[in-house]
């Protein structure tokens with residue numbers, strides 16, 4: 210049994226011993242505390258609305274034309290920003306579908322078996338008809354002891370949500386939600402629109418901020434709101450631009466934050482580019498096929514979150530060769546039998562586009578196996 214399974218068992222044992230009333234109250238308190246960062250952001254957004262609309266546009270800007278222009282553009286940005294933030298927070302993360310869950314008989318069998326190899330036999334039989342290509346570091350089927358299911362590719366257990374999350378990116382305290390398959394597009398748009406919102410404020414507030422320093426503005430309340438608004442927007446612009454830039458790079462490589470820290474492990478070995486299909490297709494996996502919806506916070510990501518097209522299928526000797534990828538020499542293999550899976554329609558569609566295979570599989574680069582980011586709450590797989 211892996212390390213996580215042992216931890217989970219201990220946690221369950223602790224849970225049984227603790228008085229139910231107290232642990233329930235503690236959990237409720239914890240859940241309330243998780244909303245503090247969201248509340249903090251919401252207060253800042255509400256204050257920035259007051260500072261910009263009332264103190265800057267209504268009180269400080271004299272020209273009617275400039276007032277109207279600033280207020281219209283501001284409301285355009287703030288609506289998109291709040292809309293995408295709302296969708297990121299309140300879109301529930303998706304969990305693995307029924308077929309990944311163990312049947313009652315299999316759960317019993319798994320609990321009865323004490324040897325790791327015998328347990329793996331059970332899991333291999335369960336996983337044989339599932340579209341999974343990734344393994345644990347030791348080459349075993351990825352299994353979540355907590356949720357009692359075979360983990361789909363790119364799915365991880367979040368210790369804060371206490372659930373397996375499809376294509377988990379990370380658990381974000383600023384939205385008090387797991388960022389994963391169901392809301393990754395919303396999260397990207399939230400970063401983009403919040404960055405645009407801050408840049409817009411900096412750009413339009415700048416001349417009044419300069420006037421403040423040059424003592425050109427009367428000594429009123431507006432003066433201080435304008436100054437703090439400029440500082441706050443400039444500060445958030447810097448941090449948001451680096452985070453947004455990083456996520457743009459991740460999308461272009463078709464990697465999640467977790468996969469950037471620890472590359473996915475396939476049957477032939479570790480490959481950080483295992484899910485990359487080339488820049489255009491990687492973009493379409495997150496944003497969908499219809500460009501008119503790309504900039505709107507509506508769900509358009511491709512696939513079901515449980516299985517993902519991978520160019521490596523074509524490099525697996527157990528899979529039939531296809532003309533698109535060619536059956537190239539396999540990398541180091543380990544012997545877990547797993548049948549070839551036909552790609553679903555959406556996957557085949559992604560794989561047969563004329564823009565295929567613009568990326569190589571950079572297998573020579575060193576993979577980062579450690580988790581150094583405290584914000585990442587994925588379990589360790591051994």
Ligand SMILES: [Zn+2]
Nearest residue numbers: 353356366373
């Ligand atoms: Zn789980």
Ligand SMILES: [Zn+2]
Nearest residue numbers: 367370380387
């Ligand atoms: Zn989570």
